[in-house]
Amino acid sequence: MHRQQIIDEEIQKIREECDNYKHTVWALHAFGSFICWDEEKKEKIPEASFTFGRRLYIKDNLPVTPDLIIEKNPKYGIVVEAKKFLPANRDYWNREVAQLLKYDEIQGGWLSVDKVEVYDIAFLIDIGMAVKVVDFFKENNYFEKFIHSIGIVGFEHTEETRGIYITLKKEGGKFSDLQIDELLRTVKKVPLDKIWKDSQKIMFYDARPPRLHVVRILWEHVLSSMISEETWSTEKHHHILEVSINEVKEKMQEYYGQKPQRENDREIPPQKWIRDALDFLVEVRLAEKIDEERYRIHWKKLKHKDTLRTFAILELKLKKSKKRLCKEEDQLEFPNFL
Amino acid sequence: MPISRLPNPIIETQEGTKEFSYKLREISSSLERKNKIYMAVFYSKLSAQQLLEKYKNVCPNSLEREYIPVSNLENEKFPFVISKRDRGINVLFCICSSDFFNRNILRWLNSLYPYIVLPILKQQELRTILISIRNLLEVEQVNIISATSKRWLDKKDIIGKKYTESFRSWTNLSIEEAFLKAKEENRWFTSVSVLIQKKGREVKTSLSRQGILWTNRWFDEYLEVVEKIITYFVQKLNIFSARSRQETKEVRPLSIIYDERIFENKEEREQFINIITKIPNFGYSILHSNPYIQISLYDVKDGSSFELLIQDGNSIILFPQIKSSISAFNRLVGYIFENFKEGEIKDLE
Numbered sequence: 001m002h003r004q005q006i007i008d009e010e011i012q013k014i015r016e017e018c019d020n021y022k023h024t025v026w027a028l029h030a031f032g033s034f035i036c037w038d039e040e041k042k043e044k045i046p047e048a049s050f051t052f053g054r055r056l057y058i059k060d061n062l063p064v065t066p067d068l069i070i071e072k073n074p075k076y077g078i079v080v081e082a083k084k085f086l087p088a089n090r091d092y093w094n095r096e097v098a099q100l101l102k103y104d105e106i107q108g109g110w111l112s113v114d115k116v117e118v119y120d121i122a123f124l125i126d127i128g129m130a131v132k133v134v135d136f137f138k139e140n141n142y143f144e145k146f147i148h149s150i151g152i153v154g155f156e157h158t159e160e161t162r163g164i165y166i167t168l169k170k171e172g173g174k175f176s177d178l179q180i181d182e183l184l185r186t187v188k189k190v191p192l193d194k195i196w197k198d199s200q201k202i203m204f205y206d207a208r209p210p211r212l213h214v215v216r217i218l219w220e221h222v223l224s225s226m227i228s229e230e231t232w233s234t235e236k237h238h239h240i241l242e243v244s245i246n247e248v249k250e251k252m253q254e255y256y257g258q259k260p261q262r263e264n265d266r267e268i269p270p271q272k273w274i275r276d277a278l279d280f281l282v283e284v285r286l287a288e289k290i291d292e293e294r295y296r297i298h299w300k301k302l303k304h305k306d307t308l309r310t311f312a313i314l315e316l317k318l319k320k321s322k323k324r325l326c327k328e329e330d331q332l333e334f335p336n337f338l
Numbered sequence: 339m340p341i342s343r344l345p346n347p348i349i350e351t352q353e354g355t356k357e358f359s360y361k362l363r364e365i366s367s368s369l370e371r372k373n374k375i376y377m378a379v380f381y382s383k384l385s386a387q388q389l390l391e392k393y394k395n396v397c398p399n400s401l402e403r404e405y406i407p408v409s410n411l412e413n414e415k416f417p418f419v420i421s422k423r424d425r426g427i428n429v430l431f432c433i434c435s436s437d438f439f440n441r442n443i444l445r446w447l448n449s450l451y452p453y454i455v456l457p458i459l460k461q462q463e464l465r466t467i468l469i470s471i472r473n474l475l476e477v478e479q480v481n482i483i484s485a486t487s488k489r490w491l492d493k494k495d496i497i498g499k500k501y502t503e504s505f506r507s508w509t510n511l512s513i514e515e516a517f518l519k520a521k522e523e524n525r526w527f528t529s530v531s532v533l534i535q536k537k538g539r540e541v542k543t544s545l546s547r548q549g550i551l552w553t554n555r556w557f558d559e560y561l562e563v564v565e566k567i568i569t570y571f572v573q574k575l576n577i578f579s580a581r582s583r584q585e586t587k588e589v590r591p592l593s594i595i596y597d598e599r600i601f602e603n604k605e606e607r608e609q610f611i612n613i614i615t616k617i618p619n620f621g622y623s624i625l626h627s628n629p630y631i632q633i634s635l636y637d638v639k640d641g642s643s644f645e646l647l648i649q650d651g652n653s654i655i656l657f658p659q660i661k662s663s664i665s666a667f668n669r670l671v672g673y674i675f676e677n678f679k680e681g682e683i684k685d686l687e
Contacts, residue, residue, distance in 0.1 A: 019626060159629040161602075163649040192649060200589045200645065200657050216623055220636045220643050225584065225660035227641040255583055255660050301638040305615065308623035 011312040017210040018308070020084040025205050027124055027155035028052070028068045028082050029198045030166035030190035035070045035078060035180065048072045049111055052257075053206040055264040056109035064102050065266055067124075067206050069111065076177055077116040079103045082124035082155075082205070086133070093133070096123075097142050104146050109264045120175050121150040127169065130154030134172030149176040153184060157192075164192040203256040204269045212311050214252075214269060214277040220307055222251050223299050231299075238300030244293050249274045284314040365433055366556035374552045376432040376439050377560065379567045380447060381455040381575060381664070386420040386428075392453055427572065429564055436552075444550070452640040452665035457549035457571035458672035460680050461517065461526050467545060467566050468513045468532060474559040475536055482516040483533045483542075484508045488676075489525040501609055502677065504528065526680070547676065577683050578667035581658040582642075591657045592667075594674060594681040599651030607631055607648070610678060614646070617673045635670065642666030655686060 032050035037043075050070040055063045056079070068080035081100060086093055103121050108114040125133050134152050137143050143150065151173040158165045170184035192199070203217060223241060231239040249271050253259040257268040278295050281287035288296040304310045366375055382389060421429040432443050447454050459467070472480040486506045509516060513532070520527060529546035536557075543553040549567045553560060581590050601607050607628060615622050619638045626632040636643035643659040644666075654674065656667070671683060 015625075022625070159649075161651060164630050196591070196647075196655075196657070197589045200591075216634070220621065220623065220634050221659045224636045224641040224643050251660065301619070302621060305621050306623060307621050307634075307636075308625075 007313065007316060010316055011309055014210065014212055014312045014315070015308065018213045018216070021207075021209045021213055022203070023155075023157050024082050024084045024124075024207070025203060026157060026166055026192070026195065026199055027168070028080065028205055029195040029202070030155070031080060031082075031122065031124060031153065031168060032068055032070050033195050033198070034168060034183075034188060034190055035072055039179075039183070045072060047074070047112070051111060051265070052202060052204075053266040053268045054109070054111070054262075055266055056103075056106045057264075058102060058105040058107055063264075064106065065206055066103055071111045071113075071116060072177070074113045075117040077110055077119040078122050078175075079106065079119060080122045080124060082207075084126050085129060086125070090136070093136055097137075097140075100150065101145065104148050111262075118176055119148060120177070121146065121148055122175075123150065123152050123173075124155050124168075125152065127154030127156040127167065127171075130169075130171040137172060143173055149174050151175045151181070151184065158189070165189040166192065166195070201255070202258065202268075204252075204258075204273075206266065206268060208273065209269075211276055211280060212308065212315060214273050215280050215311055216308050217256055218248065218252070218274070218277050219281075219299075219311075221255070222248060223297055225251075227299055236298070238298055241297040241299055242290065243295055243297060245271060245274055245278065245295070246293070248278070280311075280315070283318055284311075362431065362433075362556040363558070366554075369433070369554065372435045373433055374436060374439075374554050375556055375560075376430070376434065376443065377551045377564050378430045378432075378443070378447060379457055379549045379564060379571055380428050380430065381426050381457075381571065381668075382428055382450075382453055383426050384453055386422075389450060389453060392450055423568065425572075427568055429568070439552075451669065452637075452663060455575075455665045455668050457567060458574065458668065458675055459545075459547050459549055459567070459570060460675065461520075463570045464527060464530060464545060464547065465513060465517045467563060467570075468530060470566055471532070471534070471543060471559075471563055472513065474562055475534060475557060477534055477536050479512070480532050480534050481510050481512055482530055483510060484531045485516070485520075486528045487520060487525040488528060489523065501613065528676070574668065574671075574683065575664055577685065578664045578671070581662045581667060582660065583658060583662070584660050589657060591655050591686040593656070593684050593686045594654040594671065595684055596652045596679060596681045600679060601631070601648050602651045604628055610648070613678050614674070616677075617670070620670075637663075637666040637669070640666050644670065654681070 036045050036048035036050060038045045048071065050068055052068055053065055054069045055065050056069065057063055066079040067082045070078040070080065072078070081096075081103070083096065086096065100121055100123060106119065110116050123133070130152055131154075137152065151170050154169050154171045156167050158167050166189070168184060168188045168190065169186070170181070175181040175184070223243070226241050226243065227239040231241050233240045249267070249269070250259070252269055252274060253267060258265065260267055278287060279289075281297065282289050282295065286298050286300075288298075290296055302310045304313075362375060369375070384392065419431045421431065423429065430443070430447075432439060434443070447456060468480070468482075484506065486504060488502050488504050491501055491503055511519065516530070517527075527547070529544060531542060531544040534541040534543060539555065541553060541555045541557075543551070545551050549571060551560070551563060551567070577592060580586055581592070583589060601610065611624065611627055611631065611633070614633060614635070615624070617635070621636050621638055623634045624632075625634060631646070631648040633646045634643065635646060640661075640663055642661050642663045642665070644662055645657040645659065647655040647657065649655070656670070658667075675681075
């Protein structure tokens with residue numbers, strides 16, 4: 001295969017990983033909005049709410065963190081786990097079931113009340129895998145092992161002439177709320193219009209995203225917002241920002257994730273994701289590490305205008321730094337300003 | 339010549355007073371053939387002096403090197419005047435040759451982005467303003483004599499990823515006829531020059547999409563024309579303002595709506611992506627390209643960023659991010675209007 005093809009395929013793979021992560025976040029938003037929506041009145045149920053990555057507790061006060069907690073009202077809630085795909089190795093599937101079984105033991109930590117009267121578990125998975133997961137549950141009699149109702153819901157994004165929809169459909173299991181159960185028995189389409197505001201505010205959930213997804217948002221939206229006249233270096237001809245991990249983390253959480261508001265809320269994205277992203281910038285010589293907490297960022301116009309592509313190429317270059325991969329890669333030097 | 343020794347380079351004045359207009363009239367009567375009266379509306383929160391200082395930082399020595407003394411005006415001490423209005427609106431008046439204006443003043447205005455923002459006039463607005471010149475001056479016939487336009491290239495003429503071409507044309511049509519013809523030919527004007535017959539004299543006037551107006555003879559009515567340009571400009575600035583998430587703590591997107599389904603097929607969407615990713619001094623990431631389009635864009639000069647989403651056939655949604663300044667919004671929307679297609683800007687709340 002031609003070198004250029006190899007690099008294009010690798011970049012496409014990174015792009016798809018970021019895309020899959022984004023679609024999973026969209027699915028969580030869509031599912032939360034759907035549960036909190038009053039179909040008859042065509043409005044949001046006033047007392048309903050959902051939140052990402054909240055810590056609930058099981059016996060012995062041990063914490064569990066489902067991807068999404070939905071509280072339709074103080075009497076009914078749903079804990080949600082989402083995965084775009086599961087690897088072929090069934091050990092991972094069993095691990096996932098074990099995780100879901102932990103959610104079966106939740107004792108408290110909900111939103112408006114400590115304990116809702118009834119709660120269900122939802123497992124969101126790409127619609128292409130949902131039937132296989134249901135079969136797996138059936139083959140191993142897993143549905144019977146749950147005290148609470150568990151529904152396996154398939155999701156996918158569909159693109160129609162009128163816009164993008166997040167399609168939800170229950171492929172197996174059940175929900176104790178009969179209205180929800182009935183509605184999800186057939187395909188439920190949530191238009192992206194309904195969730196676009198939320199999807200701009202929350203771009204991360206509890207699962208670790210591809211590193212470049214964090215790096216891109218950091219570079220394009222967070223660090224860019226920090227440049228000013230004062231950060232411009234006339235000597236280097238680019239902006240030099242001195243930032244602390246904490247400062248960057250706060251911004252990421254405030255605008256694209258979740259800042260802990262209540263006692264059991266988790267930080268999304270956590271500090272380690274931010275550190276990892278900043279370390280990537282250091283590796284590709286777009287930043288310097290001042291000390292354990294602070295970084296000096298060299299924010300500049302990238303040689304290639306396509307940021308994600310540039311970072312993807314730099315990541316590939318990092319991985320295969322000793323190999324001459326292709327012409328394009330050779331042309332893209334690490335910025336030489338340090 | 340150092341800026342400090344330029345002959346009275348800037349006079350900051352309040353809204354066009356009678357004396358000011360009188361002065362323009364007086365100068366215009368003895369205007370050298372090569373010189374014109376230029377008017378440029380722009381938005382800036384900085385004072386004229388601060389802008390000059392900024393220019394020194396952006397392009398050191400440039401004004402000194404390229405300043406061309408305009409012979410008559412050096413004595414008049416009238417190279418250019420900035421009239422300050424409310425809420426950051428400024429009007430620059432300049433009497434000079436087109437060469438001086440383009441090489442110095444316009445370059446100065448453009449290089450000071452994001453401190454200076456120039457308007458974007460839509461075709462309909464250009465047409466209305468030109469008609470208002472005809473009405474205000476109470477002349478029956480105002481004909482378009484020359485224009486620069488852009489047009490979409492036919493499929494067979496597309497070379498590489500260049501979809502449009504610019505060209506200059508000469509004509510003698512009325513305003514209405516010229517705009518109708520341009521629409522039929524799928525062209526849009528970037529600047530238009532008209533010939534006005536007034537009091538037995540021929541007056542040439544020109545208006546560009548950036549709202550730059552010039553004439554070779556002053557009439558007080560031009561101050562009203564400038565007011566019209568300001569009105570259109572302020573309308574857009576109001577739509578673009580208070581969108582930064584760090585300012586509003588909310589997501590306040592806006593959309594550009596088209597009256598036809600222009601993103602219907604893959605080719606059209608690819609064409610749009612090729613155009614939008616060529617916007618100067620913007621970085622981007624194509625997050626999704628087909629069938630829906632999601633592109634993240636950031637302004638390298640100003641640090642503003644956006645997410646652009648096209649999910650149906652006839653609209654573009656722009657989601658502001660942490661910082662999405664008026665200047666960057668204006669530049670992004672202006673670029674789309676100029677290089678792709680004009681649409682109607684609407685609040686999406």
